[in-house]
Every structure is written in structure tokens, then in C-alpha cells.
Amino acid sequence: xxxxxxxxxxxETLQRAGHLRSxxxxxxxxxxxxxxxxxxxxxxxxxxxxxxxxSRATIYHALELLDRHELVFRLxxxxxxxxxxxxxxxxxxxxxxxxxxxxxxxxxxxxxLDSAIQRDALRLGVAIxxxxxxxxxxxxxxxxxxxxx
Amino acid sequence: xxxxxxxxxxxETLQRAGHLRSxxxxxxxxxxxxxxxxxxxxxxxxxxxxxxxxSRATIYHALELLDRHELVFRLxxxxxxxxxxxxxxxxxxxxxxxxxxxxxxxxxxxxxLDSAIQRDALRLGVAIxxxxxxxxxxxxxxxxxxxxx
DNA sequence: CTACCTGCAAATTTTTTGCATCCGG
DNA sequence: CCGGATGCAAAAAATTTGCAGGTAG
Numbered sequence: 001x002x003x004x005x006x007x008x009x010x011x012e013t014l015q016r017a018g019h020l021r022s023x024x025x026x027x028x029x030x031x032x033x034x035x036x037x038x039x040x041x042x043x044x045x046x047x048x049x050x051x052x053x054x055s056r057a058t059i060y061h062a063l064e065l066l067d068r069h070e071l072v073f074r075l076x077x078x079x080x081x082x083x084x085x086x087x088x089x090x091x092x093x094x095x096x097x098x099x100x101x102x103x104x105x106x107x108x109x110x111x112x113l114d115s116a117i118q119r120d121a122l123r124l125g126v127a128i129x130x131x132x133x134x135x136x137x138x139x140x141x142x143x144x145x146x147x148x149x
Numbered sequence: 150x151x152x153x154x155x156x157x158x159x160x161e162t163l164q165r166a167g168h169l170r171s172x173x174x175x176x177x178x179x180x181x182x183x184x185x186x187x188x189x190x191x192x193x194x195x196x197x198x199x200x201x202x203x204s205r206a207t208i209y210h211a212l213e214l215l216d217r218h219e220l221v222f223r224l225x226x227x228x229x230x231x232x233x234x235x236x237x238x239x240x241x242x243x244x245x246x247x248x249x250x251x252x253x254x255x256x257x258x259x260x261x262l263d264s265a266i267q268r269d270a271l272r273l274g275v276a277i278x279x280x281x282x283x284x285x286x287x288x289x290x291x292x293x294x295x296x297x298x
Numbered sequence: 299c300t301a302c303c304t305g306c307a308a309a310t311t312t313t314t315t316g317c318a319t320c321c322g323g
Numbered sequence: 324c325c326g327g328a329t330g331c332a333a334a335a336a337a338t339t340t341g342c343a344g345g346t347a348g
Binding site (some may be wrong): 074076077078082097100106108109110111112113115116117119120121123124125126127128129131133135136137138139140143 | 223225226227231246249255257258259260261262264265266268269270272273274275276277278280282284285286287288289292
């Protein structure tokens with residue numbers, strides 16, 4: 001699903017749930033959709049406040065609404081800023097690596113992880129939603145530069 | 150490693166790093182060690198403030214010190230309360246399931262997850278620290294009670 | 299018209315910090 | 324004695340909320 005398609009499908013879902021459309025929320029959606037990776041409420045505010053005046057409260061309202069409808073994923077990097085990621089129902093989201101040395105965030109094209117989770121879930125008799133995980137470690141550059149610990 | 154052994158080894162590590170021992174921090178350590186699962190700073194404060202007067206600042210100081218020395222794991226459940234878990238260097242920590250329905254937290258005795266992570270890490274050329282993950286889904290009771298979605 | 303939505307500002311909540319003082323080794 | 328450690332209170336940071344209008348349908 002393209003970014004614009006995501007925006008469209010979110011609007012549709014919200015509409016079906018009895019929510020009105022509005023220009024401010026539309027701007028939040030677009031900013032989320034076109035962000036390069038997970039964005040925080042603050043980043044959205046900085047961007048939208050200058051661009052076309054969307055208030056903080058509206059941004060938090062919109063994010064909460066999206067989260068409640070499972071239209072976004074919320075990531076916690078442990079720095080006190082929740083990050084949001086558009087949730088595309090047609091595919092499982094990527095996981096992320098938070099480098100403990102350079103503090104950068106990388107999408108991780110994992111292969112084995114999700115299926116292992118599902119096998120464990122099945123064995124344990126629980127359901128685990130595919131959702132982005134934040135793994136801690138060292139990114140490739142920092143790993144190469146590190147004292148081969 | 151038993152809870153008391155963990156307290157002892159933490160004290161040793163900190164001492165080696167040039168930190169003094171003190172009774173307030175000792176109480177924080179004990180509270181952490183004997184907690185039944187991950188605890189938040191606030192829970193520690195509630196418990197320690199009444200019990201024997203340990204100030205908020207001291208608790209946060211202690212937790213930060215422990216985290217910096219990787220003697221605890223910090224979990225983010227997305228509710229704004231960071232939780233802390235004693236880190237036992239002799240074994241990989243458990244993962245947790247946060248039930249989306251009843252909001253309870255369960256330790257997950259996973260079997261496949263960690264090795265899958267390590268295989269993915271190897272393939273991707275990064276290092277991933279074994280650390281507790283917070284998975285979202287439905288716990289066994291809630292799954293049984295749910296509309297078999 | 300009737301929800302729902304917006305935006306401001308103020309309140310809440312969680313965590314951090316400055317600083318004077320205390321204490322372990 | 325000295326380098327931490329403590330605790331208070333105040334600050335900071337992030338998010339939430341009350342409320343008085345606006346607006347989509």
C-alpha cells in the first residue's frame with residue numbers, strides 16, 4: 001500500500017467509525033504517512049505548527065484516535081518520546097534496531113523473527129500481534145568500529 | 150542467581166566502579182530484587198517512602214546508575230511508567246506479553262525467539278543484545294474468552 | 299442541527315536537576 | 324578528609340484535559 005493509499009484507507013476507516021474528516025487531521029495523516037520512519041508527536045508538532053498551524057492538542061487527539069483504531073503503531077524508544085508508524089494491514093511491519101552506541105534507529109529486515117514469535121505464541125497458547133519491536137544492540141557501522149566485544 | 154546474590158553482585162560491581170555503598174540505595178536494590186516482575190520508579194517510591202524514607206531523587210539516581218551499568222533492564226510498556234527488572238548476567242532475561250485486553254503483563258517462556266533474533270542479527274551484520282522484549286497480544290485467558298478472531 | 303473537531307491554555311504526570319548537607323572508606 | 328550520596332524542593336518535559344467556539348454532513 002502506498003503512502004497515499006494508507007491515508008485514504010485511514011480516512012475510510014475513521015469515517016465508517018463515525019468520525020468526521022477535517023483538514024488539520026488530514027495534515028497529521030499526511031505528515032505521518034510521508035515521514036521517513038517513526039515520528040514523535042513533537043516532531044509532528046514542529047512540522048505542522050509552522051507549516052499550517054495545527055495545534056498540539058489536535059495532534060495528540062489524532063494520534064490517540066489512530067492508535068485506538070490500530071491504524072498506527074506506537075514505538076517506545078525509552079527516551080520519553082513515543083514514536084508513531086503508519087500501520088499497513090497488508091503486511092507485517094519491520095522491526096527496529098536501536099543502536100546503543102550511536103543512538104540511531106534502523107529498520108531491520110528480519111527473516112526469522114516473526115515466524116519464531118508465532119511458533120512460540122502457538123506453543124504457549126497466546127496470541128501475539130505482529131508489531132514492530134525495538135531491539136537494542138549495535139548497528140553495522142558501530143559493530144565494525146567496536147572492540148570486537 | 151538468587152535475588153540476594155544479585156544484590157551482592159550489584160554492590161560489588163558498583164564498588165569496583167568507585168561508588169560508595171549506602172543504606173538508601175541498598176533498599177532500592179532489595180526492593181527491585183524482590184519485586185514480583187518489572188517495577189516502576191513510582192512503585193518503588195510508594196513502597197520505599199513509607200517503609201523507611203527513601204527520597205524520589207535517590208530512587209531515580211539509583212535506577213539511572215543501575216541502568217548505566219547495565220545491571221537492570223528498562224522496559225517500556227507504553228503507559229508512561231518505565232519498569233525495571235534486575236539483569237542477571239548468567240542468563241537471558243524472559244520476554245513479556247502485554248495483554249491488549251486485560252492489560253496484564255506475563256513473562257513468556259519463549260523457546261524459539263532468542264535464537265531467531267541472533268540468527269537474523271548475524272545475517273544482517275549487527276549485534277543484538279539479549280534483552281526483554283514487550284510483545285503485544287492476548288494472554289491465554291483473554292484469548293480463550295475472545296471471539297476466536 | 300447535531301455530533302464531532304479544533305485550539306488555546308492550564309493542569310497533570312513523570313522524571314530530572316540544583317544545591318546544601320551528610321557519610322563511607 | 325574527599326568524592327560520592329542523599330533529600331528537598333523546584334524545574335523540566337511530555338502528554339492530557341476543560342472549554343468555548345467552529346464545521347462537516
